[in-house]
Amino acid sequence: MTRFLACLLLIAGLAAPMAWAAQATVRSGDHGDFTRLVIHLPRPGEWVLEERPGAAVLRIPEGVTGFDLSEVFTRIDRSRIRDVVPGALPSEIVVEFACDCAVRVEDQGGGMLVLDVFGEPKISEVLGHQGRESNATPEPDVTATDLPLFLPHPTAPPGVPDRLDANVQQNAEIGEAVKAAEQRLLEHLGRAAARGVLQPAQRLPTRDPALQPAEPASAAKPVDSSIPLGVLTGTDAAIDAHMRVNGEGLNDTTCLDDVAFAIAGWGAEDFNTGLANWRSQLYGEFDRLRPEAALGLARHYLHYGFGAEARGSLALHEVSQPVLTILSHIVDGGTVAEAGPLTGQAVCDGAVALWAVLALPDGMDRQDVDDKAVVRHFAALPDHLRQRLGPMLARRLMALGYRDAAETVLRRLDLAREEQDADSKMASADISARSGAVDRAQDRRKEVVAKNTTQSPEALAELIVAEIAAGRPITPETADLAAAFAFEHRKSDAADRLAWAESLARAGAGQFGDAFAVLEALPDDNGVARPETIYDLLHDRASDEVFLTQIFPRLETAASLSARTANRLAARLGTLGFHQQAVLVLRGGATGSAGRERRLLRAGNALARGQSRQAEAEILGLSGRDVDALRAQARDMAGNHAVAARIYAALEVQDKAAHAAFLAEDWGTLANAEDPVLAGIARLKTGARDPETGPEGVLTRNRTLLDQSAAMRAMLDRLLSSYPVEGVLQDGQE
Numbered sequence: 001m002t003r004f005l006a007c008l009l010l011i012a013g014l015a016a017p018m019a020w021a022a023q024a025t026v027r028s029g030d031h032g033d034f035t036r037l038v039i040h041l042p043r044p045g046e047w048v049l050e051e052r053p054g055a056a057v058l059r060i061p062e063g064v065t066g067f068d069l070s071e072v073f074t075r076i077d078r079s080r081i082r083d084v085v086p087g088a089l090p091s092e093i094v095v096e097f098a099c100d101c102a103v104r105v106e107d108q109g110g111g112m113l114v115l116d117v118f119g120e121p122k123i124s125e126v127l128g129h130q131g132r133e134s135n136a137t138p139e140p141d142v143t144a145t146d147l148p149l150f151l152p153h154p155t156a157p158p159g160v161p162d163r164l165d166a167n168v169q170q171n172a173e174i175g176e177a178v179k180a181a182e183q184r185l186l187e188h189l190g191r192a193a194a195r196g197v198l199q200p201a202q203r204l205p206t207r208d209p210a211l212q213p214a215e216p217a218s219a220a221k222p223v224d225s226s227i228p229l230g231v232l233t234g235t236d237a238a239i240d241a242h243m244r245v246n247g248e249g250l251n252d253t254t255c256l257d258d259v260a261f262a263i264a265g266w267g268a269e270d271f272n273t274g275l276a277n278w279r280s281q282l283y284g285e286f287d288r289l290r291p292e293a294a295l296g297l298a299r300h301y302l303h304y305g306f307g308a309e310a311r312g313s314l315a316l317h318e319v320s321q322p323v324l325t326i327l328s329h330i331v332d333g334g335t336v337a338e339a340g341p342l343t344g345q346a347v348c349d350g351a352v353a354l355w356a357v358l359a360l361p362d363g364m365d366r367q368d369v370d371d372k373a374v375v376r377h378f379a380a381l382p383d384h385l386r387q388r389l390g391p392m393l394a395r396r397l398m399a400l401g402y403r404d405a406a407e408t409v410l411r412r413l414d415l416a417r418e419e420q421d422a423d424s425k426m427a428s429a430d431i432s433a434r435s436g437a438v439d440r441a442q443d444r445r446k447e448v449v450a451k452n453t454t455q456s457p458e459a460l461a462e463l464i465v466a467e468i469a470a471g472r473p474i475t476p477e478t479a480d481l482a483a484a485f486a487f488e489h490r491k492s493d494a495a496d497r498l499a500w501a502e503s504l505a506r507a508g509a510g511q512f513g514d515a516f517a518v519l520e521a522l523p524d525d526n527g528v529a530r531p532e533t534i535y536d537l538l539h540d541r542a543s544d545e546v547f548l549t550q551i552f553p554r555l556e557t558a559a560s561l562s563a564r565t566a567n568r569l570a571a572r573l574g575t576l577g578f579h580q581q582a583v584l585v586l587r588g589g590a591t592g593s594a595g596r597e598r599r600l601l602r603a604g605n606a607l608a609r610g611q612s613r614q615a616e617a618e619i620l621g622l623s624g625r626d627v628d629a630l631r632a633q634a635r636d637m638a639g640n641h642a643v644a645a646r647i648y649a650a651l652e653v654q655d656k657a658a659h660a661a662f663l664a665e666d667w668g669t670l671a672n673a674e675d676p677v678l679a680g681i682a683r684l685k686t687g688a689r690d691p692e693t694g695p696e697g698v699l700t701r702n703r704t705l706l707d708q709s710a711a712m713r714a715m716l717d718r719l720l721s722s723y724p725v726e727g728v729l730q731d732g733q734e
Contacts (some may be wrong), residue, residue, distance in 0.1 A: 024060065025068045026084065026093065028076045034118045035080045037072070037095065041111040046292040049105050049115075055096045056103045057087055058115060062290060064091045080117045109265060255348035256341065260323050261355055264382055267303025274300045282316070291317050298324055305388055307332030330358045331385065333392065346370065351377040357396055358389060371397065371405035379412060386413065391427035398431045406431050422448045422455035429459075433466065442466055449481075457485040457494065461501035467508065468533065473541075474508030486518075496526040503529070507537040512550050531557070532565040539568050544576060551581075558585045563594035570601055579605045596622065603630045612637040625651060636660055645669070 022042035029036045043063050050057040072084045082098040095103070095115065102118040268274025278300055281293035298313035298321070307328035314321050314328070322340045329336050336359040345356035346369040353373040378386065378393060390413045397406040410428055429444035445466075448459035460482055467474055482505040486498040499522055506515035515534055522529050535558065538550055551558060551569060558569050566585050573582040582605050590598045599618050606615035612634040619627050628647055636644035636656075641664035648657035658673040667686045673679045 022064070023066045023068055024064050026072055028072050028074070028081075030076045031116075034116045035076055037081070037084070037115040037117075039067075039113040039115065041113065044107075044109070044111045044292075044296065047105065047107070047113060049103070051103065055094055056115075057092055057094050058105070058113075059087070059089065059092045061091060062284070062292065066090050067093050069093070080119060109262070255345060255350055256323070256352040258351045258377075261327075261351040261377075263299070263303055263327070263385070264380060265303075266299035267382075268300065271300075271304050289316060291319070295321070295324075298328075302327055302331060303382070303385075305331045305385060307334070326359055327355060330355065331388065333388070335361060346374075349373045351380075354378055354393070357400070358393060360396060360400075366401040369397070369400055369402060371402040375405050375408050375412075378409060394427040395430045398427075398434050403431065403434070422451060422453040422459070426455055426459060426462075429462070438466060438470060457489055457498055460485060461497055464501050464505045464508065468504055468537070472508075473510075474505045476509050476511070479505035479509040479511060479514075483518075496522060497528045500526070500529045503534060507534045507541075510541060510546075512538055512542055512546060516550060516554070532562050535561060535565050535569060539565075539572055547572065548576065548578075555581060555584045559588055563588075563590035563598060567594060567597050567601060570605075574601065574605055574608065579608045600626060600630065603634075607633055607637065610637070629653075632656070632660075636663075642666060 024042065025040045027038045027040070029038070039058070041060065041064060045060060045062045045064075048059040048061065050059065067086065069084055069086070072081075078098055080097065080099050080101055082096040085094050085096070086092065087094045095117070097103075097117065099119055104116045104118070106114045106116075108114055268277065275297075278293055278297035281290055282297065284290050294313050294316040298310040298317070301307075301310035301313060302324065307330070310328040310331075311325060314324055323342070326336055326340060326342060339356065339359045342352065342356040342359045345352040346360070346367065347353070348356070349370055350373065353370045354377040357369060357374055374393070374397070378390070381389070390409050394406040394409040397403075397409065406427075410431070425444045425448050429441040429448075432438075432444065433441035442463060445459040445463040449456050449463065460478075464474060464478065464482060479502070482498070482502040486495070486502040489495055489498050499518055503515045503518040503522075506512070506518060512534075515537075519529060519531060519534055538547060542550065551573070558566055560566075561569075566588070567590075570582040570585040573579075573585065583602070586598055586602055586605070589595070599622065603615040603618040606612075606618060607630065615630060615634040615637075619630055628651055632644045632647035632651070632653075635641075635647065641660045645657050645660035645664055645666060648654075648660055654674055658670060658675050658678050661670045661673070662678055662681070667681075670678050670681070671683055671686060
């Protein structure tokens with residue numbers, strides 16, 4: 001029984017790869033400008049096209065045991081295609097041309113290859129006329145190839161001079177053909193090297209035609225390569241077919257074709273069936289990896305939204321697949337570190353525009369986007385991918401300034417379900433917030449928080465930030481919920497962002513001690529915290545006691561904040577009488593309007609500490625009414641009362657101008673003061689007398705002197721009451 005089971009397993013193992021191998025059918029059709037051959041393969045797979053003079057060889061490395069050619073010439077004549085015959089291998093067919101023809105192969109998907117033969121010649125025919133023949137090799141492995149970039153002289157046919165021979169100048173047509181062929185060859189080599197198909201084994205040697213004459217044709221060395229230069233692989237054709245000049249793009253951009261993003265057709269109808277299919281094809285005979293199966297498996301994963309699994313399959317494929325790698329990060333909902341080939345493709349009319357927008361990093365400034373193409377190709381995605389990518393796409397479009405397109409994306413999502421999910425509500429909140437509908441956005445976020453989904457922590461964080469920005473307080477319950485989310489996700493990628501939200505919430509709730517504790521526990525390179533916001537809340541909302549309690553241990557930190565925030569903190573310290581501490585906060589430099597404000601604050605603090613010279617030095621070179629007021633105070637403090645009086649008078653601060661003039665004993669100016677007491681004192685000091693009335697006589701003069709003495713006494717009393725002197729007891733005081 002055991003032997004029977006072993007035999008069964010052996011037979012099943014041998015039959016598994018054979019089950020996928022079968023005969024391919026070739027049919028034809030005439031389309032006027034070209035003749036088409038349609039090859040129906042048993043299953044999708046890689047293909048290789050080798051161009052030869054007057055013919056082309058199509059090879060299917062895997063899954064084909066032969067070709068049915070019985071119906072090739074039932075619908076076409078032999079004007080372009082002379083014959084189609086089997087090749088040296090069962091997996092090859094040879095298409096013989098009856099004209100100077102060009103050939104093109106495209107993979108139409110579903111195991112159908114199309115080979116078109118055109119009547120006009122192309123550059124490969126020029127190479128053929130020069131005697132360039134490909135060295136056919138059996139079933140090359142194109143996944144990793146080392147091709148030396150040393151290019152020997154091509155073999156020249158009889159009667160045609162070598163390209164380095166001086167006689168080439170006598171034949172302009174051949175010279176131009178050689179030049180064009182050489183340029184095309186170098187372009188193909190450069191493209192292949194950039195894709196990783198070619199890896200230089202040595203540097204290209206420098207050859208001086210003047211010093212090194214051309215070698216005879218018989219001595220020409222063949223190119224040491226496992227891939228003939230006339231071979232076009234399925235990988236090459238797929239990449240070439242993806243590139244096209246999009247004349248309808250916003251900037252005539254060279255765009256990637258839709259074939260590279262046909263994700264809707266990459267998956268089987270059933271995930272498990274497709275998974276089993278591709279995994280069974282991963283390894284062939286002798287456990288040899290089949291790269292095309294790894295690529296198919298990766299695409300199958302991408303179709304169903306499994307980005308990490310797709311990257312695992314791509315790792316098996318030795319040729320880099322940058323587009324598929326980018327798509328794998330996008331479907332996972334992650335960020336793309338480098339857009340690579342999708343850079344600048346958002347202006348295109350094809351499907352690449354959709355993926356280029358999704359690949360943009362957060363915080364990008366507005367840029368040109370073909371938003372209509374983005375919405376159109378988004379609608380063509382499978383429903384499960386629309387549900388996953390739609391909210392992210394809507395937020396990205398809104399951030400780029402395309403509000404209508406963002407709303408259209410969300411409407412398409414809403415049509416497919418009865419109620420918005422958390423992702424869509426978050427996207428809707430973002431659009432509302434950017435449109436100025438802050439209250440509506442907050443309502444959406446509150447709904448997401450209440451649902452307690454995976455989006456709830458992010459929704460709460462955005463809600464707290466928006467509440468603080470609107471100047472509204474945060475309830476202690478909200479702060480506690482933020483702390484719970486931060487603790488729960490402390491080891492996730494969102495840990496720093498949620499901790500910052502907790503710090504904001506604590507400060508908004510007036511719990512500044514806890515707010516600073518959370519803020520200072522964040523790593524220095526967190527990238528999300530804005531300490532100025534916490535210090536601004538401390539300045540605006542904390543009582544004097546709380547303010548001083550929290551700011552005194554953090555004077556060094558306060559000094560390192562933005563100039564605007566540091567100035568505000570120093571101003572409040574000065575107002576509370578802590579001028580020395582204010583100076584510590586203001587010790588750094590600043591520019592612009594904040595720098596001017598800082599110099600004025602320093603001058604005010606210097607005056608408060610009795611340093612008039614320091615105050616004038618701080619405002620040296622500045623101008624303005626606020627500067628003149630400080631300068632007048634400094635001059636007054638320094639004893640230069642006359643100058644201070646003139647500055648005050650220019651500022652129309654009459655009371656201070658009169659006081660400075662009084663101290664300067666400028667009685668002439670003071671005689672016209674609005675203050676009657678000071679004006680009277682000035683008149684007394686200058687000897688001015690009120691005119692006498694009544695008849696002349698001793699009694700009258702004495703009565704006048706008594707009246708003036710009483711008036712002067714009253715004036716002195718008013719002067720003392722208006723300008724009390726420290727240390728002198730007032731009436732009624734003991």
